[in-house]
Amino acid sequence: xxxxxxxxxxxxxxxxxxxxxxxxxxxxxxxxxxxxxxxxxxxxxxxxxxxxxxxxxxxxxxxxxxxxxxxxxxxxxxxxxxxxxxxxxxxxxxxxxxxxxxxxxxxxxxxxxxxxxxxxxxxxxxxxxxxxxxxxxxxxxxxxxxxxxxxxxxxxxxxxxxxxxxxxxxxxxxxxxxxxxxxxxxxxxxxxxxxxxxxxxxxxxxxxxxxxxxxxxxxxxxxxxxxxxxxxxxxxxxxxxxxxxxxxxxxxxxxxxxxxxxx
Amino acid sequence: xxxxxxxxxxxxxxxxxxxxxxxxxxxxxxxxxxxxxxxxxxxxxxxxxxxxxxxxxxxxxxxxxxxxxxxxxxxxxxxxxxxxxxxxxxxxxxxxxxxxxxxxxxxxxxxxxxxxxxxxxxxxxxxxxxxxxxxxxxxxxxxxxxxxxxxxxxxxxxxxxxxxxxxxxxxxxxxxxxxxxxxxxxxxxxxxxxxxxxxxxxxxxxxxxxxxxxxxxxxxxxxxxxxxxxxxxxxxxxxxxxxxxxxxxxxxxxxxxxxxxxx
Numbered sequence: 001x002x003x004x005x006x007x008x009x010x011x012x013x014x015x016x017x018x019x020x021x022x023x024x025x026x027x028x029x030x031x032x033x034x035x036x037x038x039x040x041x042x043x044x045x046x047x048x049x050x051x052x053x054x055x056x057x058x059x060x061x062x063x064x065x066x067x068x069x070x071x072x073x074x075x076x077x078x079x080x081x082x083x084x085x086x087x088x089x090x091x092x093x094x095x096x097x098x099x100x101x102x103x104x105x106x107x108x109x110x111x112x113x114x115x116x117x118x119x120x121x122x123x124x125x126x127x128x129x130x131x132x133x134x135x136x137x138x139x140x141x142x143x144x145x146x147x148x149x150x151x152x153x154x155x156x157x158x159x160x161x162x163x164x165x166x167x168x169x170x171x172x173x174x175x176x177x178x179x180x181x182x183x184x185x186x187x188x189x190x191x192x193x194x195x196x197x198x199x200x201x202x203x204x205x206x207x208x209x210x211x212x213x214x215x216x217x218x219x220x221x222x223x224x225x226x227x228x229x230x231x232x233x234x235x236x237x238x239x240x241x242x243x244x245x246x247x248x249x250x251x252x253x254x255x256x257x258x259x260x261x262x263x
Numbered sequence: 264x265x266x267x268x269x270x271x272x273x274x275x276x277x278x279x280x281x282x283x284x285x286x287x288x289x290x291x292x293x294x295x296x297x298x299x300x301x302x303x304x305x306x307x308x309x310x311x312x313x314x315x316x317x318x319x320x321x322x323x324x325x326x327x328x329x330x331x332x333x334x335x336x337x338x339x340x341x342x343x344x345x346x347x348x349x350x351x352x353x354x355x356x357x358x359x360x361x362x363x364x365x366x367x368x369x370x371x372x373x374x375x376x377x378x379x380x381x382x383x384x385x386x387x388x389x390x391x392x393x394x395x396x397x398x399x400x401x402x403x404x405x406x407x408x409x410x411x412x413x414x415x416x417x418x419x420x421x422x423x424x425x426x427x428x429x430x431x432x433x434x435x436x437x438x439x440x441x442x443x444x445x446x447x448x449x450x451x452x453x454x455x456x457x458x459x460x461x462x463x464x465x466x467x468x469x470x471x472x473x474x475x476x477x478x479x480x481x482x483x484x485x486x487x488x489x490x491x492x493x494x495x496x497x498x499x500x501x502x503x504x505x506x507x508x509x510x511x512x513x514x515x516x517x518x519x520x521x522x523x524x525x526x
Contacts, residue, residue: 093354
């Protein structure tokens, strides 16, 4: 699923103005990048952008407006770049290597006519703060922004080469997700509203990159008392259909706050 | 335990020079603060500094030198401010509220004679990245720097009011420590080289703020195969003395990498 962006006529003017105004509008030397994760029922996917004209892929990211808390600025960046809003976000790391953007950025080279002040601003040392978001893939329609012409979900094992340290940012997000799994509302933000126990288990196996014992998983999940089981529909063969479950939202979030403790 | 700093004669000149040079030397708008934690055998303590002349307490922190990775800059800041080096550090959060240093900093008010450029630099919006360190209290002798006259260990339940959002930074560090306990080399960095099982259990109880079952704790720890048990000394009454243990460093760090899984 991808969406082509059609406003190329005014694109360069707008980007030009964007960088010329950056010094006054944004905090110096800090950006934010978002690892937006979804689950398509089989695999974890990440939302990537492709730069205009050149084959350069990146995470949705941007700069921090001076008047906003960073947490809020990240929501605004992601909405502007992908159209997505009201996501569950979690900060996971500040990336602070001194050489992380030491190389000139290829996809910005065409803006030769920028003032030297704007050039200096873009090419100063940047640190970036990583956030991840968890999204119901089926509920959203990501769309690219002025800088990009593709915005699409890519499976983790099919990622293209990424700009700067964006691969490291994704890897770090996934490690954080694994280690904090007991304290993150992963199931409720990635599974569809109703799901089978085996979908639930598959999601955890995808995140943890390991097979889990079916009986153990089901026993632990049921014991947590966070699931509502729905009656099977009385259709032909329904006796063989698996049960559908739904999270009891209050109980679920209460457990997550204190550590869900099932892995 | 505290150490008084005696170089007050040249102090103001040096701090003056420090702030005048800050714009050229440091990244703009970003600082780092360190939550340095030690364990005295009974309680977790945190290393605090008190500002010169005024009763203002703070974490050891500072600015990021332009040429250094942030991880390295943090080591340099902590060494300069407390004398401590070669510590185990872990970044845990970037604090990015837009108003976190909106109030003029009381302990800097005496530097009225600073240039307006230096004043602007100090009073710009600052975000700060939090790191914690784990230290063997008995091995180190912290000492204050130019800005401060006391540098001492304070128990977590006896903290004075702290500057800016430093209380929140400490609380966040402790939450991170609890949630990531399985993946952090806490025991080996906080306990003395040889320790009893009950000291080990008490450390975990202090961090988790809850009592643990003695039998369970001992069984799990022994099963991990990370401990070397030392023979009891053959002295009078030694048959009643508890065993002393030591970590098998290689096995310990291998377990921590993969998640120690005992809580």
